[in-house]
Amino acid sequence: MDSPQDFPQGSQPNVPAAVEEASREPILTLPAALTGYIALLALIHLRVLLPPEIENWTIDVFGFIPKRYDSSLLNLQIPGGAGAKVWTFVTYSLLHANLTHLGFNVLWLLPFGSALARRFGAIRFFVFMAVTAAAGALAHLVTHEHAVAPMIGASASVSGAMAAAIRFAFARGSFLSFSRSDADTAAKVPALPLSRALRDGRVVGFLSVWFGVNIIFGVGAIGIDAETTSVAWQAHIGGFFAGLLLFALFDPVPRMRSDAADASSRDVSDRI
Numbered sequence: 001m002d003s004p005q006d007f008p009q010g011s012q013p014n015v016p017a018a019v020e021e022a023s024r025e026p027i028l029t030l031p032a033a034l035t036g037y038i039a040l041l042a043l044i045h046l047r048v049l050l051p052p053e054i055e056n057w058t059i060d061v062f063g064f065i066p067k068r069y070d071s072s073l074l075n076l077q078i079p080g081g082a083g084a085k086v087w088t089f090v091t092y093s094l095l096h097a098n099l100t101h102l103g104f105n106v107l108w109l110l111p112f113g114s115a116l117a118r119r120f121g122a123i124r125f126f127v128f129m130a131v132t133a134a135a136g137a138l139a140h141l142v143t144h145e146h147a148v149a150p151m152i153g154a155s156a157s158v159s160g161a162m163a164a165a166i167r168f169a170f171a172r173g174s175f176l177s178f179s180r181s182d183a184d185t186a187a188k189v190p191a192l193p194l195s196r197a198l199r200d201g202r203v204v205g206f207l208s209v210w211f212g213v214n215i216i217f218g219v220g221a222i223g224i225d226a227e228t229t230s231v232a233w234q235a236h237i238g239g240f241f242a243g244l245l246l247f248a249l250f251d252p253v254p255r256m257r258s259d260a261a262d263a264s265s266r267d268v269s270d271r272i
């Protein structure tokens with residue numbers, strides 16, 4: 001942390017103190033809600049230190065297993081019972097296979113999750129992450145109806161956070177615009193209407209790259225080992241669409257008017 005500057009007695013700094021403080025605040029800082037979420041993921045990951053039989057039991061009980069919902073297999077015994085059919089829609093997102101898996105999700109969450117947590121506040125943020133996790137699980141269930149391999153990882157929620165963040169990320173003054181301000185202000189600019197956002201070339205470009213990367217890596221991993229090392233890209237897409245479409249239900253910031261959105265887009269685009 002920078003130490004305060006000492007000035008000769010009687011002299012004044014050239015920059016007002018309030019402006020100097022604002023200029024020192026980084027655009028990427030961790031709000032308490034995101035810090036707590038990451039700490040929770042890290043704490044839960046300590047389960048890998050447990051004996052293998054307990055570790056396997058934990059994944060069976062809290063991981064998302066599509067086979068659990070197969071009504072044709074009445075005699076199939078999967079740990080967790082009826083309760084696991086409910087809580088695993090969310091709890092699977094708190095488990096990770098290894099440090100690389102955890103680190104990759106946290107890395108993607110830092111810029112987008114930070115802005116979203118500042119915008120939503122703690123309660124909305126945690127509920128949003130749970131809802132997008134459930135949407136990812138539902139998408140995985142629909143596309144892997146009889147799969148017995150547990151799905152784990154926060155990728156669906158991370159994808160949802162990314163989708164929600166792009167609703168305001170490119171607006172003038174926000175964290176991906178060319179005229180961004182301090183972190184709190186950048187996270188609370190009015191969001192683009194969804195119809196306007198989907199006509200923004202930067203948003204469309206982001207969506208194209210994101211979907212392309214997920215499909216390429218997903219199909220490639222499935223070709224290696226469909227049961228143990230596959231990437232649950234359908235869950236990613238389910239979480240992403242949930243974040244994109246449900247953002248307005250969680251957003252406490254008033255919408256940007258369409259005419260204001262067009263003006264903001266032109267202002268920023270002229271700088272590219």
